[in-house]
Amino acid sequence: MKTSQILICISRVLFPFIVLYGFYITINGHLTPGGGFQGGAILATAVLLSYFIQPEKIRNLNLLIKLEKYMFIVILIVSSISLFTRGEIFTNFLPINSSINLKSLFLTILNLFIGIKVSTGLVLVFSTFIEEGK
């Protein structure tokens, strides 16, 4: 696939803004529309653009596969911390009478990890497609 110079130039301009927007949607998931899944999908589109800029950028797919698997375990651990702090599983690990800003930390952390997991998963799907017949 030969990509034109205009597409490469525009992709270079757009890339940081898309990454910023993806992280914004992921981190602000508990206040605004969006969340881990949507932000992760937008981050995956940013990586997709990087294929136009430098086609040989992503080489080590095994690292991404490992990262995705570890993220699953990390999500389970974060969601079950509350078993030790409050005695209940799958709920906020902070005490119930703490301030609202502090309590939203739980949702932010969980959204961030879900976003990383979704984006690595989607990147893996289309990078295996690209690498398949080189």
Place this chain on the structure above:
Amino acid sequence: MIIIYMLQILLIFLSIYIISSKNNLKAIIFFSIFSLVTASLYYFLKAPDLALAEVAIGSAITPLIYIIAISKQREFLVVSHISKRDSFLLNTKDTVGKGYKLLDDFTKHYNLKLVINHGKYDELKGIFRSRNIDLVIEKSKKNGRYILKGKKTSILMNKLAQLTITDDDIEVITIEEGEIYD
């Protein structure tokens, strides 16, 4: 309210166009527009969460996967085991090898893209399975003829055998599915 009705009518026309279009690439681009319209419809129906997911996945990632699949479909992969200095597959400004001319005409006739790979069969593996190779070229040590090996099930191999039946230098061998090439 009028905007919602207009977008819905636009969706119907777009989907009819996608189904009836003969060109694959055009259909994919209109599929991407289709999901963009769907996303704006979600937004007007007060589901911005879904709209965000639809924009990212429906109009960027899915069309890219389709485009890659289409560009892979139109390749004719040839693996050559003969040395690079051999004039059979040479393609420079001054000399065009006999085999290269044959394969080039053959693939142009069927509207495919010719990809010639020098090297070993083992290096050409995809991530999950070995790559589907269309043709393997070897040089026989006994009489110096060039041997073209391909799958028996492929219709293209029959055509290639008919093309080269008058040629003394070239021999076409077809192999059953599942056998090893070497």
